[in-house]
Amino acid sequence: MAKNESKPWVETILDPKVECASRDEMSALQSERLKDVVRRVYERVPFYQKKMKEMGVEPGDIRGIEDIGKLPFTTKEDVRANYPFQLLAVPNADVVRVQGTSGTTGKLVVMPYSQKDVDVWGECCGRGLTMAGLGREDRIHVCYGYGLFTGGMGLDYGATHIGAMAIPMSSGNTKRQMMCMEDFEATAIACTPSYALHLAEAMAEAGVVDRLKIRAGIHGAEPWTEEMRKKIESILHIDCFDIYGLCEITGPGVAMDCIHHKGLHVYEDYFYPEVLNPATDAPCAEGETGELVFTTLAKEALPLLRYRTKDLTDITRDKCDCGRTLARFNKFTGRTDDMKVIRGVNVFPTQVETALLSMGGGVAPHYLLIVDREDNLDVLTVLVEVDERYFSDEIRKLDELRAKVARVLHDALGVSVNVKLVEPKTIDRSEGKAKRVIDNRNL
Numbered sequence: 001m002a003k004n005e006s007k008p009w010v011e012t013i014l015d016p017k018v019e020c021a022s023r024d025e026m027s028a029l030q031s032e033r034l035k036d037v038v039r040r041v042y043e044r045v046p047f048y049q050k051k052m053k054e055m056g057v058e059p060g061d062i063r064g065i066e067d068i069g070k071l072p073f074t075t076k077e078d079v080r081a082n083y084p085f086q087l088l089a090v091p092n093a094d095v096v097r098v099q100g101t102s103g104t105t106g107k108l109v110v111m112p113y114s115q116k117d118v119d120v121w122g123e124c125c126g127r128g129l130t131m132a133g134l135g136r137e138d139r140i141h142v143c144y145g146y147g148l149f150t151g152g153m154g155l156d157y158g159a160t161h162i163g164a165m166a167i168p169m170s171s172g173n174t175k176r177q178m179m180c181m182e183d184f185e186a187t188a189i190a191c192t193p194s195y196a197l198h199l200a201e202a203m204a205e206a207g208v209v210d211r212l213k214i215r216a217g218i219h220g221a222e223p224w225t226e227e228m229r230k231k232i233e234s235i236l237h238i239d240c241f242d243i244y245g246l247c248e249i250t251g252p253g254v255a256m257d258c259i260h261h262k263g264l265h266v267y268e269d270y271f272y273p274e275v276l277n278p279a280t281d282a283p284c285a286e287g288e289t290g291e292l293v294f295t296t297l298a299k300e301a302l303p304l305l306r307y308r309t310k311d312l313t314d315i316t317r318d319k320c321d322c323g324r325t326l327a328r329f330n331k332f333t334g335r336t337d338d339m340k341v342i343r344g345v346n347v348f349p350t351q352v353e354t355a356l357l358s359m360g361g362g363v364a365p366h367y368l369l370i371v372d373r374e375d376n377l378d379v380l381t382v383l384v385e386v387d388e389r390y391f392s393d394e395i396r397k398l399d400e401l402r403a404k405v406a407r408v409l410h411d412a413l414g415v416s417v418n419v420k421l422v423e424p425k426t427i428d429r430s431e432g433k434a435k436r437v438i439d440n441r442n443l
Helices: 023-044 046-054 065-070 076-081 115-131 150-162 174-183 193-206 226-236 349-357 395-413
Strands: 097-100 110-113 139-142 165-168 188-191 216-220 239-246 251-257 264-266 271-276 290-296 307-313 340-342 345-347 363-374 377-386 418-422 437-439
Touching (some): 023 046, 023 065, 023 290, 065 271, 110 115, 115 150, 115 239, 115 251, 139 150, 150 251, 188 193, 193 216, 193 226, 216 226, 226 239, 239 264, 340 363, 340 377, 345 349, 349 395, 377 395
Parallel strands (some): 139 165, 139 188, 216 239, 363 437
Antiparallel strands (some): 097 110, 290 307, 363 377
């Protein structure tokens, strides 16, 4: 149950003509915008002109959104190969800012923005915040990273768009985070789910939860499960929302779930979603899991055609209980590049998280997967944090818990694992995206 129950949560739909449009109305809008973006990139971006000519496609061949399958795909490797600004579709003078990936090695994925791009970004993040019941009177504590990473700036722009107070804390210094949340009377917190859990545990340990006015959490930038959501909510007594985005498309605000938590609403008036079979590139049926692919429909500085996100999900287009008719996709099961094949079995970190959270007390949702190869066989070791009491009890109880965790993980993953139980706070806490897997196989 959320805090401040005396104040009803009211969702503000910023643009009902779009967010509650019929499928025919949305398709008409998408078609007009797709034709415009295809014409612009063909005329202004040599990369796309070459790709389209190789496929025998001209702008006139795209008569509507139903023709999107005729267009070429774009990958992260394509963006890196044209670093930093070779994919620009506007003059350099029209670029007002750049954002980029949070990677620490190699060339960055750099995305330039025109002023219109920044305005659209803020509008989309603002729409998302209203889904969480937030408005002008709210104070949003943003502890996503700022700088090139889009997380901090996106939520900042969103708060500004709806007239809320943005508290630009960035990440780190947990004690100061808690102090400012209390002193500034923050009503919402925005950060990665793994960092939210870290903060929640720190707040509970410090005994400050009941002194805070936070009632909503806005979390994204990494896959997380319903079990993780419930864990954070149970500690902080708030409602947590899943926000999605990626730098290449705009940043956070591409999609977000509403108070009904029945999937993330995609702002498909700006970002056209496809879900495709990653092996065949054929469209998936509604409810069938595949790779999420986006085409930007209104982006000026660096539009992208059919960008392969590598995120795995499924999509539905039925009307939500909130009244929105926007397409929705479910929480991600993982990424095509996060998936590890262990002795022929596909393993995703989120499967481990779900299994551990299903066990109840004693086991914490802090884990690390380590993959090695011994004698040409894959070996998966999972480090799992458990309560301190197991290390003070007799060894037998620790062995029993280890065996139980191993059975639960085997059932969840379909592959045997080596389980190593470690003391609380042994596994590094992430202030950005959590590192869940170390693959030592050098495949």
